Amino acid sequence: MKNILAPSILSADFKILGEQLKLTEEAGAEYIHFDVMDGMFVPSISFGMPVLASIKGATTQTLDVHLMVTEPIRYVEEFVKAGADIVTVHYEACEDLQATIDKIHAAGAKVGISIKPKTPVDVLLPYLDQAEMFLIMSVEPGFGGQAFIPESLERISELRNLLNEKGLTTDIEVDGGIYHKNVAEVLAAGANVMVSGSGVFKGDIKDNTAKFMEILNGN
Ligand code: DX5
Numbered sequence: 001m002k003n004i005l006a007p008s009i010l011s012a013d014f015k016i017l018g019e020q021l022k023l024t025e026e027a028g029a030e031y032i033h034f035d036v037m038d039g040m041f042v043p044s045i046s047f048g049m050p051v052l053a054s055i056k057g058a059t060t061q062t063l064d065v066h067l068m069v070t071e072p073i074r075y076v077e078e079f080v081k082a083g084a085d086i087v088t089v090h091y092e093a094c095e096d097l098q099a100t101i102d103k104i105h106a107a108g109a110k111v112g113i114s115i116k117p118k119t120p121v122d123v124l125l126p127y128l129d130q131a132e133m134f135l136i137m138s139v140e141p142g143f144g145g146q147a148f149i150p151e152s153l154e155r156i157s158e159l160r161n162l163l164n165e166k167g168l169t170t171d172i173e174v175d176g177g178i179y180h181k182n183v184a185e186v187l188a189a190g191a192n193v194m195v196s197g198s199g200v201f202k203g204d205i206k207d208n209t210a211k212f213m214e215i216l217n218g219n
Pocket residue numbers: 008009010011033035066139140141142143144145146175176177178195196197198199
């Protein structure tokens with residue numbers, strides 16, 4: 001498993017988004033994390049397909065789309081068409097998670113399954129071999145800039161152990177409150193894909209990204 005940084009553009013400056021993406025790409029961030037919020041599954045509203053489509057033309061980074069949307073199955077095909085490489089849906093938001101997983105795969109994208117901080121990790125058991133990535137939320141989804149919930153570390157280890165027992169090396173992504181100061185412990189707990197919004201886009205984007213990459217590459 002490769003350690004990857006996924007800058008969350010929720011904290012970017014949208015009037016110069018293309019330039020900011022370039023800075024993260026040049027400094028080694030392989031993914032761009034794209035947070036879609038519908039005002040129902042989470043209180044806030046962010047952005048959708050047209051924004052994703054224009055990002056697709058502005059970077060070669062993997063587009064990691066996090067759908068914080070009720071019944072995301074309704075939008076899977078449109079997000080894949082707009083450029084999503086990975087489509088992550090919430091366990092809590094899907095009436096038929098199996099059908100949602102199948103639809104994402106059929107559309108040609110990788111599947112991510114996410115759980116909120118209070119959802120037990122073992123709800124994922126029936127799906128362990130069906131996703132390319134699991135996303136453990138380390139804050140309540142909905143807003144950038146919140147503090148990392150410390151219990152998330154145990155949840156990451158629990159999931160990594162469950163995957164190991166099945167001989168799976170699936171990616172574990174973690175999202176919310178990740179900064180230079182705590183990314184090493186998130187990595188040590190067993191995650192390998194780190195989302196960071198404020199930690200990348202607040203301050204010097206290139207330096208912030210490079211410092212994350214040093215830690216993720218073990219330097
Ligand atoms: C929260 C979003 C996150 C958010 C993370 O609901 O899913 O991706 O952008 O932001 P930070 O890194 O600032 O906590």
